[in-house]
Amino acid sequence: MSWLFYGAGAVALLATARAVSCAHAVHALLYLITSLLALGLVMLSLGAPFAAALEVLVYAGAIMVLFVFVVMLIDVGPESARQERAWMAPRYWRGPALLAALLLGQLLVLLLWAPEPPAAAALPPLKQLGAVFYGPWLLAVELGSFLLLAGLVAAYHLGRRD
Numbered sequence: 001m002s003w004l005f006y007g008a009g010a011v012a013l014l015a016t017a018r019a020v021s022c023a024h025a026v027h028a029l030l031y032l033i034t035s036l037l038a039l040g041l042v043m044l045s046l047g048a049p050f051a052a053a054l055e056v057l058v059y060a061g062a063i064m065v066l067f068v069f070v071v072m073l074i075d076v077g078p079e080s081a082r083q084e085r086a087w088m089a090p091r092y093w094r095g096p097a098l099l100a101a102l103l104l105g106q107l108l109v110l111l112l113w114a115p116e117p118p119a120a121a122a123l124p125p126l127k128q129l130g131a132v133f134y135g136p137w138l139l140a141v142e143l144g145s146f147l148l149l150a151g152l153v154a155a156y157h158l159g160r161r162d
Helices: 002-021 025-045 049-073 078-087 090-112 126-134 138-159
Strands: none
Touching: 002 025, 002 090, 025 049, 025 090, 049 138
16 A cells, blocks of 8 residues: 555645646646645545545635635636636646546555455544534634635625626
């Protein structure tokens, strides 16, 4: 399993380097999402499936929400729409697609030839795990969701055309 860890780590490093060095925000975002997926696979290969799921859901999801906010706030004119159509050409998707295909292959190998999962007794009960995560922090989680909702509504109203 160490080859899976190092392979996903290499993909994460390459994708992160491309995300930092890309001139266009859309391309950088694609590489950043690939990097976050690779980090999730690294955590999965280390035996932390819950942390891997949180990595993909929270970070990749939060990045996508942030991107939606930015797109809604930018005034998209005819020139921007033409440029965006040009950026959607397949040649710009080759790099992220290649790295994502490499990650998919590694994930399939992990799922098909992985050793037996740990016994159910070794895992904490889900109710206890939920109480630890959301017990004292329930109000903070709910306030954060309301802040995201308020940001979405504000971005819509600020970005719409009259």
